[in-house]
Structure formats: structure tokens, C-alpha cells
Amino acid sequence: MKALAAILNKRGKNAVNMLVSMLNVLGRTGTDTFCIATQDDITLNSSLEKLSIQGIKSSTALGHVFLKVVAADKPKLLQFGKSAFVFDGRVYSPATENLETVLAQKFQAGNVLTAAETLIKEFDGCFAFAMVENGKLVAGRDALGTYPLYYGENSDFFAVASECKALRKIGITRAKSFPPGHVLITDKQSFKIKRVKTPSNPVKSMSVEEAVDKVHRLLLQSTAERTACLDKVAVAFSGGLDSSLTAFLIQKTGIDVHLIHVSLESQIETSQAEEVARLLDLPFNKFLYSVEEVERDLPKILWCVEIPDPLQVSIGIPVFWAAEKAAELGFGVLFAGQGADELFGGYRRYLTLYTRFGEDFAEKAIISDILKMYENNFERDFKVCNYHNIELRLPFASYPLVELAMGLPLNLKIVSKSDMLRKFVLRKTAEKLGLPKQIICKPKKAIQYATGVDKTLKKLAKKHSLSLKRYLVKIFKESFGKTLGGG
Structure with a gap:
């Protein structure tokens, strides 16, 4: 896993040189192999420079930046007839020992578009893919959007990539987030996006016991799928x-599980996290940071999140540190609990909406946030982890679990207008699993506040006599201008 890119030259000219520029941006923080695929051939090399001088020419081309995370990993590329296919990511369900064989069978059974739709319909995972056939480009993204993917065009090119900066490198300045569970089909004249599969489940009445049983089963299933073939995380x-x-x-x-806790210095939540780790009887790795280290890391974090948004940056900083320390400790995979608050009504604002505007309003807000998890959370966290060559895995980002959660009534998430803990059914599930009561009853505090990051960012902005937004924009422009040549 690492990144992918695909490009189509609208004028029918060679696009491979531009694809190489995109791969260069995507592969800056380390890779094992670079791959370029056209409808005629697939070429791989550990050196992008050597790959770029091999004389590959095509108006439509696919690129893959590959990094091995587990021993069985290898680039997933296929070439058959006048078609080529690149897949990046991970399929968790259905379990398959040889994904390449399964993919080949699907492509040989029908046309490229049908095969692309089948992948999205049948696979639960964190992935994106691109393919080329007879000058057409087709791309797709997993149904929850856990794998980041962006698309855009200018007068010369249409392209997709795992990061916006790769599109910006070739002059596409208005990239859009690729809609999860969709496929895109484009040729030299036009493009269209087609919905294939997105989560949807009408709210229905359900007993606490039934809901707990279902959440319990799906959480165990999701965790088992995401830990297969791993020995330590x-x-x-x-x-x-x-x-x-x-x-x-x-x-x-x-x-073998190791906990990684990151925070600014002198935060009370650190000692509380240490106590919880003792209750779980798991190794606790604590890393504390100074204001100066926040300032030092800001350009790199803005490079990852690709937007000077205060909330995105303040959440991205602790994720950046956790991924960095995971890499330093020799881990290839980092797990996180991302998604639970959206699925089970964990944010305080849901309670506020329920209290002020009623149950229906709060339920709609929760569903809206679930459907936006890819933009609000997954893209940021995946890119931040990717910077450190760490694969992020999220047990709560399971398609069956997401659909179940969307159908749970509000009273199973927020019991009443005085429910300050929220996430009722998840806490009952944790109780059934045997999680210590002290943890189950612990109130939520947002990561940017618990770690002290939000306050520190405001302090840094004030030091420069700027609002936080203007301060981040300034660093963002400096970081991207230097690295991408201002383009």
C-alpha cells in the first residue's frame, strides 16, 4: 500500500511524463517500487528515475507507488488485451488468499466498467483502483471512502490521485474528493460519475439486547478481518x-498490542491514559511534546492534510505523532478508534441538537456525519499515516457495522436529553465484552483538547500576531510553494 495515480491527456499526447511527476510527489517519503501501466504494458522499478527514461508512451496511463507492509504484500497490477488495472489498498471481506487471481477473473468475465462495479459491490475494505481500456480511464473508491482519492481536470488533463498535491503538480488546482462507492468513466471528451454502493439503512425500532448482540458480533468480525496475518500492532x-x-x-x-499515547506536556489526560493502560494490562508508550515541537512539525502536517483548516490540523497533529512513533518503534500498522463517535452519537453537539431541536434533527445530523466521515476524518488520517509509511486500520469503518449503526434509533445512542456520556449501545457492548467499568463510564474529550494541541496552536498564532486560520494559511502557502514550485 502507498498511493496511486492515473492520467488521461485530452489532446491524445503522451501523458507518462506528467504521471512520473505525480508519482514523484506521492513517493517522496519512501517506497519499495514504482509502477507504470498502460494498455500495452506494465513496467516496475525501484527507481522512478530509471522508470522515467524507459521511453514509455501513452495518452492514458496508470501509476502505483508501492510499499510492502506485511510479508505477503505485492503490487496489484493486471494487464490483459488492451486493458490495464492498478489496485491499491486492502480488502478485508471476503477473505481471499490471492486477490490478483480474483481480480483477473472478474475482469475476464465482463467489460471494465462491469468489473469495476463488481469490486465495489462485493468487497469491504480500504482501497481505490484505476484502469485503462481503449483510451478510456475508469477509477473507483471503496464504499466508505476509507482510502483517500481525488479527481480533477484542466484544459490538458483529467487525472485521479491519492493526494491532491499530485494533481496540483500537473496544474490541476481544483481537485475534488472522489465520492465513495462510485466509479468514474472518462475519455478525451467528457467524464461521468456513477453511484455503485453507499451505506443506507432506514432507522428502525430495536431492543437494546438485539442492538448489543449485533454490534458485538460485527465489531468482533471487523477486528478479526483487520488483524488477519498480523502478529503485532x-x-x-x-x-x-x-x-x-x-x-x-x-x-x-x-x-501483540502496544499502546501509543501522544500529548503536549503537562496534560492531565496523560496520567489518566496511563491508568487505563494498566487496567487493560497493555504496554503503554508515552510521548510528550513541547510548543516548539508543534511549531517544528506544522509544515509537515499541513503537507499531509493539504488544507489550512484549524480543526483538521489540530486533529491531524496527534495522529501524525502517533504514526511517527509507531514507525520508530518498528510497527507497520496503526489501529485507531476513528468512526465510533459518528456511528454511535458520541459528539456533544448531537446531545445539544437533540435538546434544542428534537430527536429527528439529531438523527439527521448523525447520518450526515456518517456519510461525511471520508472527508472529515478518513482522508486526513490515512494521509498523515502514509507520510510515515504506516498503514492505518479502523475496526469501526466496516461497511456492515456502518449500515447497522445508521439504522439504530437515537435512543440507543443518546438515552435522554441528560445523557452526558452518550454512545449508549457501544458502552453496553463494551460491558458485554468485559471492558473494565472505569473505562466504559469515562466521558469523552475531543483529541485536540485532550492533548493540548488546540490551545498550543492558538498560542503560536498569537505569537505571530495572526488569527489561527491566517497563521495556518501562511505556513501552508510556504510549505506547498517551496515543494511544488508554487504551482
């Missing part, structure tokens, strides 16, 4: 319910 650990439950579930599979 790191967990981004705040000491709250979501990260504790994630670590607890992985521990139940028999895998």
Missing part, C-alpha cells in the same frame, strides 16, 4: 472508550 491511544475498546478487541485475537 500499535494502537493510537487516548485512554477513552473508542481507543480502549479497539485495543481490547485486538488483544482478544491474541495479537
Whole structure:
């Protein structure tokens, strides 16, 4: 896993040189292999420079930046007839020992578009793909959007890539987030996007016992799928319910679990997280940071999140640190509890909406946030982890679990207008699993506040006599201008 890119030259000219520029941006933080695929051939090389001088020419081309995370990993590229296919990511369900064989069978059974739709319909995972056939480009993204993918065009090119900066490198300045569960089909004249599969489940009445049983079963299933073939993992650990439950579930599979806690210095939540780690009886790795280290890392974090948004940056910083430390400790995979708050009504604002505007309003807000998790959370966290060559895995980002959560009535998430804990059915599930009561009853505190990052960013902005937004925009422009040549 690492990144992919695909490009189509609208004028029918060679696009491979531009694809190489995109791969150069995507592969800056380390890779094992670079791959370029056209409808005529597939070429691989550990050196992008050597790959770029091999004389590959095509108006439509696919690129892959590959990094091995587990021993069985290898580039997933196929070439047959006048078609080529590149796949990046991970399929968790259905389990398959040889994904390449399965993919080949699907492509040989029908046309490229049909095969692309079948992948999205049948696979639950974190992935994106691109393919070329007879000058047409087709791309797709997993149904929840856990794998980041962007698309855009200018007068010369149409392109997709795992990061916006790769599109910006070739002059596409208005990239859009690729809609999850969709496929895109384009040729030299036009493009269209087609919905294939997105989560949807009308709210229905359900007993607490039935809901707990279903959440329990799907969480165990999702964790088992995401830990297959692993012997040790790191967990981004705040000491709250979501990260504790994630670590607890992985521990139940028999895998070696190490907790990684990051924070600014002198935060009370650090000692609380340490106490929770003792309750879980898991190794606790604590890393504390100074204001100066936040300032030092800001350009790199803005490079990852690709937007000077205060909320995105303040959440991205602790994820960046956790991934960095996971890599330093020798881990290839980092688990996190991301998604639980959206699925089970964990944010305080849901309670506020319920209190002020009623049940229907709060339910609609939760569903809206679930459908936007890819833009609000997954893209940021995946790119931040990718910077450190760490693969992010999220047990709560399971398609069956997401659909179940969308159908749960509000009273199973927020019991009443005085329910300050929220996430009722998830806490009952944690109780059934045997998670210690002290953890189950722990109130939520947002990561940017618990780690002290939000306050520190405001302090840094004030030091420069700027608002936080203007301060981040300034660093963002400096970082991207230097690296991408201002383009």
C-alpha cells in the first residue's frame, strides 16, 4: 500500500511524463517500487528515475507507488488485451488468499466498467483502483471512502490521485474528493460519475439486547478481518472508550498490542491514559511534546492534510505523532478508534441538537456525519499515516457495522436529553465484552483538547500576531510553494 495515480491527456499526447511527476510527489517519503501501466504494458522499478527514461508512451496511463507492509504484500497490477488495472489498498471481506487471481477473473468475465462495479459491490475494505481500456480511464473508491482519492481536470488533463498535491503538480488546482462507492468513466471528451454502493439503512425500532448482540458480533468480525496475518500492532491511544475498546478487541485475537499515547506536556489526560493502560494490562508508550515541537512539525502536517483548516490540523497533529512513533518503534500498522463517535452519537453537539431541536434533527445530523466521515476524518488520517509509511486500520469503518449503526434509533445512542456520556449501545457492548467499568463510564474529550494541541496552536498564532486560520494559511502557502514550485 502507498498511493496511486492515473492520467488521461485530452489532446491524445503522451501523458507518462506528467504521471512520473505525480508519482514523484506521492513517493517522496519512501517506497519499495514504482509502477507504470498502460494498455500495452506494465513496467516496475525501484527507481522512478530509471522508470522515467524507459521511453514509455501513452495518452492514458496508470501509476502505483508501492510499499510492502506485511510479508505477503505485492503490487496489484493486471494487464490483459488492451486493458490495464492498478489496485491499491486492502480488502478485508471476503477473505481471499490471492486477490490478483480474483481480480483477473472478474475482469475476464465482463467489460471494465462491469468489473469495476463488481469490486465495489462485493468487497469491504480500504482501497481505490484505476484502469485503462481503449483510451478510456475508469477509477473507483471503496464504499466508505476509507482510502483517500481525488479527481480533477484542466484544459490538458483529467487525472485521479491519492493526494491532491499530485494533481496540483500537473496544474490541476481544483481537485475534488472522489465520492465513495462510485466509479468514474472518462475519455478525451467528457467524464461521468456513477453511484455503485453507499451505506443506507432506514432507522428502525430495536431492543437494546438485539442492538448489543449485533454490534458485538460485527465489531468482533471487523477486528478479526483487520488483524488477519498480523502478529503485532500499535494502537493510537487516548485512554477513552473508542481507543480502549479497539485495543481490547485486538488483544482478544491474541495479537501483540502496544499502546501509543501522544500529548503536549503537562496534560492531565496523560496520567489518566496511563491508568487505563494498566487496567487493560497493555504496554503503554508515552510521548510528550513541547510548543516548539508543534511549531517544528506544522509544515509537515499541513503537507499531509493539504488544507489550512484549524480543526483538521489540530486533529491531524496527534495522529501524525502517533504514526511517527509507531514507525520508530518498528510497527507497520496503526489501529485507531476513528468512526465510533459518528456511528454511535458520541459528539456533544448531537446531545445539544437533540435538546434544542428534537430527536429527528439529531438523527439527521448523525447520518450526515456518517456519510461525511471520508472527508472529515478518513482522508486526513490515512494521509498523515502514509507520510510515515504506516498503514492505518479502523475496526469501526466496516461497511456492515456502518449500515447497522445508521439504522439504530437515537435512543440507543443518546438515552435522554441528560445523557452526558452518550454512545449508549457501544458502552453496553463494551460491558458485554468485559471492558473494565472505569473505562466504559469515562466521558469523552475531543483529541485536540485532550492533548493540548488546540490551545498550543492558538498560542503560536498569537505569537505571530495572526488569527489561527491566517497563521495556518501562511505556513501552508510556504510549505506547498517551496515543494511544488508554487504551482
